[in-house]
Amino acid sequence: MRLIEDPELDRFRAECRDWLEDHVPKGPRPPEGLALREYDLAWQRTQYEGGWAGVSWPEEYGGRGLSVLEQLIWHEEYARAGAPPSASMFVALSHAGPTIIVQGSDEQKTKYLPAILKGDENWCQGFSEPGAGSDLASLKTRGVVDGDCLVVTGTKIWTSYAEGANRQELLVRTNPEEPRHRGLTWIVCDMDLPGIDIRPITAMSGVTHFAQVFYDEVRIPLTNVVGEINKGWAIAMTTLGFERGTGTIAHQIELANGVERLIEAARETTDPATNRTLIADDAVAAKLAGLRAEVMALRSLTIASVSRGMREEVPGAEGNIPALYFGELTRRVNGAALEIFGCSALVRDGEHNWPLHYLESFKWAIGGGTSEIRRNVIGERVLDLPRGPRAI
């Protein structure tokens, strides 16, 4: 528990700030589709040219190789500069790329990693299926070895940014005799192969950023398998120790900014019933005060998590604590706008577009592991409670 004072870090912060100030794209970001992908890739290219691609990746793989504290600073400055979320680059930069760094062959590293950093290619993740979400190990999409190919048939769903993605980290069942997580294979699937059909799914917010993907005897070269055939579960579950708690900083700061926007709006809006500002209403003030306390708690939990990350090579199950807090708090913060501003918050063309943020906020307690699954993990791996019927 101490303040870290280091002029080197101050200098580094100034460097981040200056570069971001000059380079963060100014124009509006397209909300979805191929235009969004182009925008994200262009921003990735800019970061690459500036030497800021893959901040957490080791230098030998072309990354910036930042220390945990430098990453913390980078993400803080990134959020403050209003830089775009990683969105359609997220899987490539934070999951598939790092997995290949840890588990891929030299050939695979050379083939895939530079193209990610340069912003030439983006990736999507084909794990979830209609019948296999939280229970990922029950997935059924089949992969059959035929000559030098794996022939894939089945379907994946909720695949974010599938449309326009160049590649996919795909998890398929190659040995149906083996139960559950045994008999799975992790393979790189090029999204332009014949037999792939991508059908976009529109979210309740009206935004379309995920899809169902169908595979009809798609022939993927066996050289694309990462690790070994039937050993894919271990690859998918590879613990990725690059970010160590820093990956959520930008989200946390953005949520804190969201609470400040609510407070500002409540200060500026008059309640016609009382002729006073909304913030003068005790119930409104109390609600906003509580949210302010909670976003401060989220920041402090994130700092605690980064402090652990400075010491552990591999993130532990405690990482679910800030993640659960974030998912639940995000829904409350975005829901508060509707409670406070009533019917005025139900129109989409206002200054803030509260409905969009409200409807989108539900995803943080579902995607990437639901709140319930996170509570299971905290209960069983952090508190060491006896396991439930879940078989993983």
Place this chain on the structure above:
Amino acid sequence: MSRDMIIDLHPTDEQQMIADSIGGMLADLLPVDRLREESGHGGARERAMWSDIAELGIFGMGVPEADGGAGYGLPEEVIAARELGRVLASPSLLAQIAAVHLAEGEDRTALIAGETRAAFAAPGLGGDLFLYDGEGAGWIVLLDSGASLHRTDAFEWADAHAMDETLGISRTSPSPAPVTRHAIADQISLLISAALSGLAQSATDLAVDYAKQREQFGQPIGSFQAIKHSLADMRVRADAADSQARVAAVSFGLGGNDTSEVAAARWLAGNAAIKNAKASIQVHGGMGFTAECDAHLFLKRAHLLAGLGSSRRAEERRLIA
């Protein structure tokens, strides 16, 4: 904390040593089950141990060595307060730490050494002033909007009966006019927050232990998700309160908005302590409803500490000011 501050929340080796030694000693000196037998006399064990506790160096923790203290700062006091909260130590031990910061000269020296004692007093509604575990205390640390030090005998006290019957409580009226808030009041509120976060953590531990051992339907109740998820939420609330108290302690006085950081810490810690104490009673089932089970001790103390010179409303006003 202010904008560009970088904080390491992990205890330094020395801080870990302080936590371990104080935690270990308190577990021996003041096990929570002491409050079972001594209903109505809680605080008695603390009073009997006052000089042993003074020897732990807790009271002068944040006072410079030249002035007879241990020469540490607010982070170390917060560590000590957290350990005190874990064992439901009398709030008078926190009041003693607070009094040391408000007193001067010989008075202060005597307080650091534990030769004189302090207790908290705080106003209620309608002009009432309550004194908590004040038996034998020469000083009161009065927590209203600010914090001030008074002689206990400057008031006429009458016994009252507290919900937390493990502590003696007395009452007087009228309460003096509130003093203006300054940094010391925030620091004291932060220590109370740390004690509440320690309480939230030990309420979690109690419930987790029970859930591992109590069996129904042929399995430990901790394997049922309704229980497991409640325990996971307890842990999250305790961690949130603890992390916020640590951040507020490290960043205090360094240019951020201390009042707001401390108000957040107090709001979160009061919330965590009360909610976790309630959840722990539920996890204990019928046993949790009895006087014999420790779960209620956490609930009563959580309410008492949360309301000590503060309220959820007061903290909310500070947060939104």
